[in-house]
Amino acid sequence: MNNEFITFSRPLKSFFDKISIREFARKTKFMQRIRLLQPECFLSTLIQTLSFKDHANLADILRIMDSEQETSQYKPFHNQIKKAECTTFIQSMVEEATKALFLAPFKQALPKETPFKNIFLHDGSSLTLNPRLKEEFPGRFTKTAPAAIECHLTMDLVKGVAHYIALDADKESEKNYRPSEKGLKETLVMMDAGYFDIGYLEKISQSGGFFVVRAKANINPLVVAKYNEMGTELFHNEMKLKELKSKDHDFVDMDVQWIKTNTPFRVIQFYDRKRKGKGYLITNLNRGQFTGEKVLSLYGLRWQIELFFKELKSFCSLKKVNTVNPNIVKTLIWASLLTLIIKRYVALSVGILWQTIISTQKTCRSSICWLPKLMNYLKSDEQDISLLDEIFSFISKNCRRSNTKRDRETEMFTSDLIPYCQIKYLESYLHKKRA
Known part of the structure; x- marks a missing residue:
């Protein structure tokens, strides 16, 4: 060896x-x-x-x-x-x-049948600083954290490393640092509800990109079609989402329409254990290739960026920075x-x-x-x-x-996507070096 x-x-x-x-x-x-x-x-x-x-x-x-x-x-x-x-x-x-x-050194490793070539996760994490830095880095919470800096990070999930990083005051809008829709062609991007924006998601679709984003709990688009977990269309009359008689534990896959856009969207209702109520994911992934359950599993991979931040803060000295x-x-x-x-x-x-x-x-x-x-x-x-x-x-x-x-048994391995799809191109890289 x-x-x-x-x-x-x-x-x-x-x-x-x-x-x-x-x-x-x-x-x-x-x-x-x-x-x-x-x-x-x-x-x-x-x-x-x-x-x-x-x-x-x-x-x-x-x-x-x-x-x-x-x-x-x-x-x-x-x-x-x-x-x-x-x-x-x-x-x-x-x-x-x-x-x-x-x-x-490493090449693309996603399965050929996957419509996207990259998977990006985007989120931000704030770091509380010495209060004397409140002029340079004003925080959102002026009483508890008057000075704070936000690390905006786009993570390449396939490679397990940061694709884009930006640092700015915590008070600045996090939407200013989300991935540009122009650079998301053939890329799946996953984000939390803080980045939900119908206009932005429409531009991602128009540029040839894909998304799975958590929608806000108060959304109320027009539901034009409804499907079960297997993707079979159910009989349904058009109505607003809030008028739809569904229980918190019901799983509902829907085609919806917002008045201010011409683009149809796919919304998946699921039970949010953390909030103990309804949760919504919005996506443009094809229902024939990605069932509602598959979309939920994919979105579960977004947790990898939280683990990235956890390793940074707990094991790479980013829990606290002692300097002015x-x-x-x-x-x-x-x-x-x-x-x-x-x-x-x-x-x-x-x-x-x-x-x-x-x-x-x-x-x-x-x-x-x-x-x-x-x-x-x-x-x-x-x-x-x-x-x-x-x-x-x-x-x-x-x-x-x-x-x-x-x-x-989890999506990380059964989907052959993350994180050990890296094994494939690492092995390929290793064999090339041997040759």
């Missing part, structure tokens, strides 16, 4: 190459001249420190950096991390890591995203090599046991296969999903 270890570690090794990191530092004007603080050491220290904490602490980062370089970095560290160019540098490294580790410098806030958020990208790539690689299902959350939680060793390997000029074997073996034994029988 030595060749396979090298195959999966090569993109990481290339990403952490000292020369390329310094080139990014110069290109982003983060460091024009390399002095006491070296950008490659700065980057690896950020990743290691943020990987072990539930909140970002500059003192912890500095201590690890001092221990590695065996000299005090206090002044150069604080001078560099507070610069706007530092944020640009880390952001560019996030974009490069996404491209090098997830987008460039707005540039440092954004730098640490981008650094946390970079940390999660590295962890997810390693988890995915181990899953392929051992042909097993690896939990990304367990991999994140246990990173204190393996990530320092990995960083030492990546910074070394030697190819220490025994160290890689130790790292990958630890993850394969300790980070497997605990209930694979249940997993295989």
Whole structure:
């Protein structure tokens, strides 16, 4: 398996190459001249420190950096991390890591019969900041969180990584950061009720895209047709949705029409256990190919973006950011995203090599046991296969999903879509490297 270890570690090794990191530092004007603080050491220290904490602490980062370089970095560290160019540098490294580790090597893996080629999930997550930052990042809740920043994220579900990221004040409308309908051709996008907008969904259909979006509970379109769970049309007279005599637990698949649009929509009524009442999904997926139950299962995959945010906040130091410098806030958020990208790539690689299902959350939680060793390997000029074997073996034994029988009964695996459809193109990538 030595060749396979090298195959999966090569993109990481290339990403952490000292020369390329310094080139990014110069290109982003983060460091024009390399002095006491070296950008490659700065980057690896950020990743290691943020990987072990539930909140970002500059003192912890500095201590690890001092221990590695065996000299005090206090002044150069604080001078560099507070610069706007530092944020640009880390952001560019996030974009490069996404491209090098997830987008460039791997090909499309969705089944041929699926009408869409990509699946995007979009949502936002807010982070409370020091109240002194309320001018730069005003929050929606002025009493409890006067300062807060929102991370707007579009996740590529097939590849398990962020496709688009934006940071802005929590007070700004989240609809400003939803995916552009022009870029959703042959793409399925899934969003929560906060992004429900009939005009926007109509434009997605017109551009050749697909959607499954949770509708607001107060919608009242004209119901023009009604179907059962098997897709068989039921006798029905046209009436408003609120006039439809259906119970909370009834499953109803409908064709509906809004007065302000000419586009017909498909609405699925289901029982919402959380709210203990009716819930609605709106979609343009074909009923012949996607039954109502199938649409519900697909929408259940939207939970993956919540898990992404959970890993970011709990295992990559985004629960709390202790600083009053707005540039440092954004730098640490981008650094946390970079940390999660590295962890997810390693988890995915181990899953392929051992042909097993690896939990990304367990991999994140246990990173204190393996990530320092990995960083030492990546910074070394030697190819220490025994160290890689130790790292990958630890993850394969300790980070497997605990209930694979249940997993295989869920939409994640039975649909052959997410997340281990990645196995297909990773295997293809691996075989090409062997050849």
